[in-house]
Amino acid sequence: MKARLLYLAYSLAVVAALAATSIANWRFGG
């Protein structure tokens, strides 16, 4: 179960980074 939770966290982190990097205009910071 722990291994799967870790993999879930990794998958979500990769997908979040993919979205933030792909989206043309994420307003980073101020």
Add this chain to the structure above:
Amino acid sequence: LTKRRLPAISRFEIRFGWLVLLAFSAQLFVIYVGTGEAETFSRFIFPLSYVLLGAFVVLNWRHAGLLIIGVGLSLNFLAIVANGGLMPASPERLVAAGRADDLAGLELGEPVPNSKNVLLADDDTHLRFLTDRIEVAEESPFPLFSLGDLFIFAGLILTLLEILLSFSQGASRDRPSLT
């Protein structure tokens, strides 16, 4: 006795996730740390980060959600490459999206601080229909977005559903059978 299965890794398998993390880090570096006067460097890093993301999508083509994100990032990539390495936004669009503050002291053709945008007049923008033209609420983290971004949002929702579904199915497989 009940046989206990070894915990299986979720069926949603992501390969080469480091490509995404590398692309993300490169963009954060350019946006936050900046490259000083070497603006050309920024205009090289942004398209390159999209190439890394494209490679990731191709290597994970079995996931429909990621493919849809791939369509969106390809559209954004086209707009960025066609306009010199950054996503164009016109002064009018930035003002309408509540980002008038960003325009202070900025000349046409200059990068907009803390963003992936370059300030360009509509007439000087190539592939205008693919650029940041859709305005939403001022307080949104995405006050202005592009057609490609819509695909990315849709692909993101599908991918999250796929991940969570795969995870919950894996969890139910792990429960001891009652029969």
